[in-house]
Amino acid sequence: MLMNLQNPVYAALTGRHANVAEVRGNARRYPSAVAPFLALPDEPTEQDWADAVALLGPGTTGALMRPGLPIPDVLKVDLAIPLVQxxxxxxxxxxxxxxxxxxxxxxxxxxxxxxxxxxxxxxxxxxxxxxxxxxxxxxxxxxxxxxxxxxxxxxxxxxxxxxxxxxxxxxxxxxxxxxxxxxxxxxxxxxxxxxxxxxxxxxxxxxxxxxxxxxxxxxxxxxx
CATH class of the missing domain: 3.40.630.30 (Gcn5-related N-acetyltransferase (GNAT))
Incomplete structure (x- = not known):
């Protein structure tokens, strides 16, 4: 339960919202007309990050909703907003x-x-x-x-x-x-x-x- 709340987008996109998910490997995202969110497993691997890059494609942004998560160099951070749950x-x-x-x-x-x-x-x-x-x-x-x-x-x-x-x-x-x-x-x-x-x-x-x-x-x- 705790990990689901710490990674709510991934929990939703691998569960009750799996039917709307866009998927590449372990990376998930909502269609852009639905929501801006991108999701990865609790402890993403290098391959997971590569899949996230491919899933986003050029010129497209995605929003990760997590506690502190280091972002690798394959992704550029456009904006980071503090959030409380x-x-x-x-x-x-x-x-x-x-x-x-x-x-x-x-x-x-x-x-x-x-x-x-x-x-x-x-x-x-x-x-x-x-x-x-x-x-x-x-x-x-x-x-x-x-x-x-x-x-x-x-x-x-x-x-x-x-x-x-x-x-x-x-x-x-x-x-x-x-x-x-x-x-x-x-x-x-x-x-x-x-x-x-x-x-x-x-x-x-x-x-x-x-x-x-x-x-x-x-x-x-x-x-x-």
Missing amino acids: FVAPASLPAPDPETVVLGVDDVPEMLSLVALTDPGPFRSRTIELGTYLGIRRNGELIAMAGTRFALPDHTEISAVCTHPDYQGQGLATRLIRAVAAQITATGRTPFLHTGGANTNAIRLYKSLGFTLSNEMKVTVVQAV
């Missing part, structure tokens, strides 16, 4: 009657909301990875959250965002609890990630009883 308490789940399940037809609105709020990567096919819930007011999508990385014992809460005009009303908390209720109904434990400098999000998650499980980095790389 939290696991939810058993008291978190609470269904919410105002939430609605979002579908493919809602993706344009979801992408617009993400562009306004920048909760992290969400692309045209990200919705294929899990179930996303939204809250609407007067027909407008004003807040959403959903599930992304699916591990053997955990499922990630992702894309938590609220339109700027509706922030401060507790909508994010309600959606996090509602998504957590869906996750725990499957017998898994909710977890999530946020930027290491995102003090507002960290404060919210701690107030909801989340506990720190890993300090990580998102490292964006491309072939040299």
Whole structure:
């Protein structure tokens, strides 16, 4: 379980998301329209890194989500962002009657909301990875959250965002609890990630009883 949480993208792409994975050797990645993430085994070999380079191809970037991982010279680091990972308490789940399940037809609105709020990567096919819930007011999508990385014992809460005009009303908390209720109904434990400098999000998650499980980095790389 611990190693799955330390290498969540690989755990997802070799497990419940294997059907969408692009594969070369032990290297895995999501299609670019789904997510930007690249994954390697817990202790990658020289061949694994070579396969990652081939899988990325020229001019294409991939994002590794791991605790400290030395990057070999065959890859150039474009960006490294501190990340923290939290696991939810058993008291978190609470269904919410105002939430609605979002579908493919809602993706344009979801992408617009993400562009306004920048909760992290969400692309045209990200919705294929899990179930996303939204809250609407007067027909407008004003807040959403959903599930992304699916591990053997955990499922990630992702894309938590609220339109700027509706922030401060507790909508994010309600959606996090509602998504957590869906996750725990499957017998898994909710977890999530946020930027290491995102003090507002960290404060919210701690107030909801989340506990720190890993300090990580998102490292964006491309072939040299």
